[in-house]
Amino acid sequence: MNRILTAVCAFVTLPVMAVADSSDQEAAAAGERIFRKCQACHMVGADAVHKTGPVLNGVVGRPVAVVQDFGYSDTLRALGAEGKVWTPEELMEFLAKPKDYAKGTKMTFAGLRKEEERAHVIAYLATFIAEDG
Ligand code: HEC
Numbered sequence: 369m370n371r372i373l374t375a376v377c378a379f380v381t382l383p384v385m386a387v388a389d390s391s392d393q394e395a396a397a398a399g400e401r402i403f404r405k406c407q408a409c410h411m412v413g414a415d416a417v418h419k420t421g422p423v424l425n426g427v428v429g430r431p432v433a434v435v436q437d438f439g440y441s442d443t444l445r446a447l448g449a450e451g452k453v454w455t456p457e458e459l460m461e462f463l464a465k466p467k468d469y470a471k472g473t474k475m476t477f478a479g480l481r482k483e484e485e486r487a488h489v490i491a492y493l494a495t496f497i498a499e500d501g
Pocket of ligand 1: 403406407421422431432439440442443444463474476480
């Protein structure tokens with residue numbers, strides 16, 4: 369009886385995990401395409417260097433404006449000093465309209481109007497940890 373139960377459990381859990389994984393991967397893959405809009409100013413990955421904007425490796429979950437060798441605006445520095453952290457929720461808000469979120473930001477990007485695009489690009493960014501850079 370127990371063996372049957374174990375088999376049933378394995379059968380039920382595995383597909384569920386596979387679905388969760390593949391949807392994360394799909395979101396990140398879609399995010400990679402959206403990130404093309406950011407690439408004029410930002411890089412990610414092992415060879416990333418600052419452009420107009422800072423390298424974004426490890427940005428998800430990190431405090432705002434803490435990359436040492438990047439010259440942030442006073443606005444972004446002030447948000448960092450207040451203790452703001454780039455949680456996915458904060459990024460969702462920032463990326464919708466950077467200038468509304470942080471008046472005076474140097475990020476001259478209109479924003480991503482579609483919630484889904486923001487979610488996807490955040491999922492993509494979350495695949496790059498700080499050590500990648
Ligand atoms: C025209 C150039 C430009 C584009 C396009 C752009 N950014 Fe930025 N980004 C910047 C600059 C400059 C800063 C620094 C802002 C400041 O100091 O006020 C920045 C800051 C950021 C930060 C905060 C980094 C930190 O360390 O606190 C994030 C996150 C970010 N950008 C994400 C994105 C994403 C995602 C996109 C694409 C959807 C994007 N940016 C498009 C120029 C750009």
